[in-house]
Amino acid sequence: MANEEKSRRDFMGMALGACAAVGGVGALYAAKRSWDPLPSVKAAGFTTIDLSTAKPNELIVEKWRGKPIFILKKTADMAAHERDLVIGSDRFHMSIGLCTHLGCIPAYKKDTHVFFCACHGGVFDASGIQEPGLPPPSPLEIPPFKIAGTKIILGEEGPEYKQMLDAGLTV
Amino acid sequence: MRELKIFAIVAFFSFLTYYLVEPYAHHEMHKKMDANGVEIKIESHGFTYDGTDDIAEAERAGDAARVAVKKAFWTDVVEVSKLKGDATAGEAGFGMCLGCHNGANMNMGGVIPPNLDHAGAIYDKNYLIAVIKDPAMASNVDHKYADTMMHPMGSIKAMLSDNQQIADVVAYMLEHKAGEVTPKEAFTEACVRCHAVRYTKTTQLGDTPKFKHKKDELAYEIKVIEEQDMVKAYMGNLPPDLSMMIRARGEHFMETFIENPQGQLPGTSMPRVGLNHEGYEKVKEYLTEAGDPSKKAREELGPWVIGFFVLFSILAFLWKKSMWRDLH
Amino acid sequence: MAHFEKANSLNEWLDQRIALNTLKKVLNTEYWIPKDINFLWAMGMILAATFGILVVSGIFLLMYYKPDTNLAFDSVNYTIMSEVGYGWLWRHIHGIGASIVFLIIYIHMFVGIYYGSYKRGRELIWLSGMGLFVAFSAEAFSGYMLPWGQMSYWAGMVITNLFSGGSLEAYGLVEWIRGDYVPGDAYLTRFFMLHVFLIPLVIIGLIVLHFGTLRIPHVNNQEGADIDFEEAAELYKAGKKKESKVIPFSPVFLSKDIFVMGVYFILFFYLVFYNFNFAMDPVNFDPADGLKTPAHIYPEWYFLWSYEILRPFSKDVGLIAFGIAQAALFFLPFIDRSPNVAPAHKRGLFQVWFWVLLIDMIVLTAMGKLPPTDPTFAFIGLVSAVLFLLMGPALFIITMFEKKIEKGA
Numbered sequence: 001m002a003n004e005e006k007s008r009r010d011f012m013g014m015a016l017g018a019c020a021a022v023g024g025v026g027a028l029y030a031a032k033r034s035w036d037p038l039p040s041v042k043a044a045g046f047t048t049i050d051l052s053t054a055k056p057n058e059l060i061v062e063k064w065r066g067k068p069i070f071i072l073k074k075t076a077d078m079a080a081h082e083r084d085l086v087i088g089s090d091r092f093h094m095s096i097g098l099c100t101h102l103g104c105i106p107a108y109k110k111d112t113h114v115f116f117c118a119c120h121g122g123v124f125d126a127s128g129i130q131e132p133g134l135p136p137p138s139p140l141e142i143p144p145f146k147i148a149g150t151k152i153i154l155g156e157e158g159p160e161y162k163q164m165l166d167a168g169l170t171v
Numbered sequence: 172m173r174e175l176k177i178f179a180i181v182a183f184f185s186f187l188t189y190y191l192v193e194p195y196a197h198h199e200m201h202k203k204m205d206a207n208g209v210e211i212k213i214e215s216h217g218f219t220y221d222g223t224d225d226i227a228e229a230e231r232a233g234d235a236a237r238v239a240v241k242k243a244f245w246t247d248v249v250e251v252s253k254l255k256g257d258a259t260a261g262e263a264g265f266g267m268c269l270g271c272h273n274g275a276n277m278n279m280g281g282v283i284p285p286n287l288d289h290a291g292a293i294y295d296k297n298y299l300i301a302v303i304k305d306p307a308m309a310s311n312v313d314h315k316y317a318d319t320m321m322h323p324m325g326s327i328k329a330m331l332s333d334n335q336q337i338a339d340v341v342a343y344m345l346e347h348k349a350g351e352v353t354p355k356e357a358f359t360e361a362c363v364r365c366h367a368v369r370y371t372k373t374t375q376l377g378d379t380p381k382f383k384h385k386k387d388e389l390a391y392e393i394k395v396i397e398e399q400d401m402v403k404a405y406m407g408n409l410p411p412d413l414s415m416m417i418r419a420r421g422e423h424f425m426e427t428f429i430e431n432p433q434g435q436l437p438g439t440s441m442p443r444v445g446l447n448h449e450g451y452e453k454v455k456e457y458l459t460e461a462g463d464p465s466k467k468a469r470e471e472l473g474p475w476v477i478g479f480f481v482l483f484s485i486l487a488f489l490w491k492k493s494m495w496r497d498l499h
Numbered sequence: 500m501a502h503f504e505k506a507n508s509l510n511e512w513l514d515q516r517i518a519l520n521t522l523k524k525v526l527n528t529e530y531w532i533p534k535d536i537n538f539l540w541a542m543g544m545i546l547a548a549t550f551g552i553l554v555v556s557g558i559f560l561l562m563y564y565k566p567d568t569n570l571a572f573d574s575v576n577y578t579i580m581s582e583v584g585y586g587w588l589w590r591h592i593h594g595i596g597a598s599i600v601f602l603i604i605y606i607h608m609f610v611g612i613y614y615g616s617y618k619r620g621r622e623l624i625w626l627s628g629m630g631l632f633v634a635f636s637a638e639a640f641s642g643y644m645l646p647w648g649q650m651s652y653w654a655g656m657v658i659t660n661l662f663s664g665g666s667l668e669a670y671g672l673v674e675w676i677r678g679d680y681v682p683g684d685a686y687l688t689r690f691f692m693l694h695v696f697l698i699p700l701v702i703i704g705l706i707v708l709h710f711g712t713l714r715i716p717h718v719n720n721q722e723g724a725d726i727d728f729e730e731a732a733e734l735y736k737a738g739k740k741k742e743s744k745v746i747p748f749s750p751v752f753l754s755k756d757i758f759v760m761g762v763y764f765i766l767f768f769y770l771v772f773y774n775f776n777f778a779m780d781p782v783n784f785d786p787a788d789g790l791k792t793p794a795h796i797y798p799e800w801y802f803l804w805s806y807e808i809l810r811p812f813s814k815d816v817g818l819i820a821f822g823i824a825q826a827a828l829f830f831l832p833f834i835d836r837s838p839n840v841a842p843a844h845k846r847g848l849f850q851v852w853f854w855v856l857l858i859d860m861i862v863l864t865a866m867g868k869l870p871p872t873d874p875t876f877a878f879i880g881l882v883s884a885v886l887f888l889l890m891g892p893a894l895f896i897i898t899m900f901e902k903k904i905e906k907g908a
Binding site (some may be wrong): 188191194412421464469483495 | 537581602701755760764768857864870
C-alpha cells in the first residue's frame with residue numbers, strides 16, 4: 001500500500017514537473033524573442049543609394065547597418081576588376097570601409113588612387129585589393145547589394161552579388 | 172467545507188472592493204448631469220444622423236430659438252433624403268466641391284479640406300446632405316459661429332442650395348466616391364487634417380517622408396509646425412495626437428464621442444465628421460493598429476496561457492492530494 | 500584548515516563544504532509547519548512568486564525603457580508595446596503584478612491579524628512585514644512614475660506636494676525631493692534609480708529578515724495553539740504522520756502552496772489578457788502634460804484608503820491623521836494587550852473589531868476614488884476616516900478586558 005502511495009506520489013510529482021517544464025520553455029521562448037532585433041532596426045538594414053550623380057575619383061561614403069560603405073566611380077585609367085559593380089558604361093568599386101586588419105577606416109588618396117589605413121600602414125588599391133607585405137590579410141569586403149537601374153540597395157542579395165560570393169571575390 | 176467558506180469570504184470582499192473602485196467609481200466620475208441633477212445617458216445611435224442629440228442639447232439649455240432652428244434644419248435634411256438623386260447630374264455639382272477639396276494640401280480657413288475619394292463609403296448619407304446644407308449645423312459646432320456662413324466651408328450654403336441639386340451630388344458620391352476603403356484611407360480622409368498620429372509617422376500634412384539630409388528633415392518639420400499653428404488658431408487648441416487614444420479613452424467613449432463630440436465634451440470645437448458604421452469600424456481599426464497593436468496577439472495567446480494554468484492546477488491538486496493522503 | 504576526506508558523490512562533496520544536507524533539513528525537509536492550516540497560509544509564497552514575476556518582467560522592460568521625460572512614454576507605449584517581441588506581455592504582466600501583489604499583501608496582513616500571528620514572539624515578523632508593505636508601496640509609487648503619462652505626472656505632483664507639511668510650507672523640501680520646481684527629468688531619473696535598484700535591494704533584505712524572524716517562533720496555526728515542535732517532529736519522522744501535528748515544509752507544505760499558486764495564476768493571467776484597466780489606468784495613456792490637469796486624479800486602488808484619511812480634514816489635521824494611520828498598523832502587536840493567541844472568532848469583541856476594520860478600510864478605499872465634491876460621499880468618507888483613527892484606542896480597550904483563553908494541552 002505504501003509503495004502504491006509512493007509511486008502515485010512520484011507519478012503526480014513528475015507529471016506536474018513536466019507541465020511546469022513546458023511552461024518554462026514557453027517563458028524562455030518569449031524571453032528569447034524579446035532580445036530579437038526590433039522591426040525598425042531590421043527595416044533600417046536596407047539602404048538605397050542613387051549613383052546617377054556620382055563623379056569619377058570622388059569617394060562617396062554612406063552608412064549601412066552602422067558601417068561605412070565606400071563607393072568609388074572608377075576613372076578610365078583605373079584598372080577594371082571582376083569585383084567592380086557595372087552600371088551602364090560605368091564601373092564602381094564598392095566595399096565596406098573597414099580595414100581587414102583590425103577595423104579602422106582607411107582614407108582614400110585621390111592622387112595615388114589607393115586607400116591608406118593610418119593605424120598600421122595598410123594599403124588597398126582602387127579595387128579594394130590589399131597590397132602584399134602589409135598588415136591587412138584580405139581585400140576590403142563587399143556588402144550584399146542589388147542593382148536597380150542607377151540605384152543600389154544595400155542589404156539585399158542581387159544576382160551580381162551572389163556571383164561574386166560564388167567566385168570567392170568576397171566573403 | 173471550511174476552506175471553501177473561507178475562500179468565498181475572501182472572494183466576496185475582493186470583488187466588492189473591485190466593484191466599488193472600478194465600475195461604480197468610474198461611472199460616478201464620468202456621468203453627465205443636466206441642470207436638474209438628472210443623469211444624461213450617452214449612447215450611440217449606430218452612426219445615423221437625424222439631429223436627436225443636437226435638439227436634446229438645445230432643449231436642455233432652454234434655448235427655444237435654437238431648438239426651432241435645429242428642428243427645422245434636420246427636418247429639411249430628411250426632406251432632401253427622400254428625393255431621388257441623379258448621380259450623373261450630380262457630377263457637375265461635385266465639380267464645385269473639387270474647387271477646395273483638390274488634394275493640393277493647402278490650408279483653407281484653418282484646415283486642409285479633406286480628400287473625398289471615399290466619402291460615399293465612409294460617411295452617412297443624411298450627414299452628407301446636412302453638411303452641404305450647412306456644415307456648421309451638420310457637424311454640431313454652430314455654437315461657435317454667430318453666422319454659420321463664417322465656417323470655412325460655410326460658403327457651400329450659397330453655392331449648392333437647391334435640394335434636388337444636393338440630392339444629385341450626394342447620389343454621385345454614393346455611387347462614384349465609394350468602393351473598397353482601407354483603414355488608413357478612412358482615417359486619413361476623416362481625421363488627419365486635424366489629428367497627428369506620431370506612431371504611424373502621420374502629421375496634419377499626411378505621411379512624413381523619409382529624408383536623407385537633416386536639412387530637408389528640419390524644413391519639413393517647420394512646414395508641419397506651421398500647419399499645426401493654423402489648425403490651432405482655427406480650433407482654439409491643437410487637436411491631440413491620436414497614437415494611444417484608443418487605449419486612453421476606450422471603445423465606448425470613442426464610439427459616442429465620434430458620433431457626437433458635444434455629448435462627451437460639451438462646448439468642444441471638434442466637429443462631428445459624419446462617419447457611418449462602416450467608416451467608424453475602419454477608423455477604429457486604424458486607431459487600434461496604432462495604439463493597441465498587440466490586441467490580436469493578446470486575444471490569441473490568452474486562452475493558451477490560462478488553459479495551461481488550469482491544467483497545472485489540476486495536476487498540482489492531484490499531487491497535493493497524494494502528498495497529504497496519509498496525514499489525516 | 501579543517502580536514503577533508505575524499506567525497507564519494509557530488510552531494511557529499513557539497514555537504515563537506517557548505518553543509519548542504521544540514522541546509523536542506525533546516526530549510527526544507529525538517530522545517531516543521533503546523534498541519535492545522537488552510538489555503539490562506541499560502542499567501543506568503545504567492546507574494547514571493549509575484550515578486551519574482553515582477554523582477555523578471557521588470558528585467559525585460561528595463562532593457563528597452565528610456566528614463567528621459569522626452570523618451571519615456573514612447574519607449575514604453577511604442578517600442579515595448581509594439582516593437583519588442585512579447586514586450587506587450589511583459590508590460591501587462593508587470594502592471595497586473597504590481598496591482599495584484601497588494602491584494603495578496605492585504606489578504607496576508609488580514610490573515611495575520613485574524614489569527615493573531617503578530618502576538619508575543621512574532622512581533623518582529625509583523626514589523627518586518629509592515630516594513631515590506633512600506634517598501635512595496637514605495638516601489639509601486641516610484642514605478643508608476645516611469646511611463647510618464649498624465650497620471651504619473653499628476654500623482655507625482657500631488658504626493659510630493661504633501662511634503663510641504665501643510666502649514667509648515669516646506670516648499671524648499673518639495674523642490675529638493677523633485678530636484679526641480681515641478682516633476683521633471685531629475686525627478687524621473689531618481690525614481691528610476693529607486694525603483695530599479697535601491698528599493699528592490701531593500702525588499703530582498705526585508706524578505707530575508709521576514710523569513711529569519713519566522714524561523715524560531717514557527718508558523719502559526721488555525722487555533723493559535725502552542726505546539727511542541729520537537730515532539731511533533733519526532734512523531735513525524737518515526738512514521739506516525741497522522742498523529743503528528745506538523746508537516747515538513749518541503750515537500751508537503753509546498754505541495755499545497757503550489758496548488759494554490761496554480762489557481763492564483765489562472766486569475767492572474769485572466770487579468771493580464773482580458774481585464775487590465777484597473778491596473779493600467781486609461782488616463783496614463785495620455786502623455787504627461789504639465790499644463791493640463793486630468794479631470795480626475797486618483798492614486799492606485801491600494802493607496803486609496805490612506806488617501807481618503809487625508810481628504811476630509813483641513814490640511815494640517817489631514818496630514819497628522821494620515822501619519823497616525825500609517826504608524827498605527829505598525830504598533831498592532833503592542834496595542835493589542837491580550838495574551839490570547841487565537842483566531843478572532845474565539846476572542847469575543849476582537850472578532851467584531853476585526854470585521855469593522857476590514858469593512859472600514861473597504862469603505863475608505865471606495866470613498867478615496869469617488870469625487871469629493873459629492874456631499875454624501877464626503878460625509879461617509881469623514882465618518883470612515885474618524886472611525887479608522889478610533890480603531891487603535893478601541894483595540895487597546897477591547898483587549899485590556901479580553902477574557903484569557905485557557906489553552907488545552
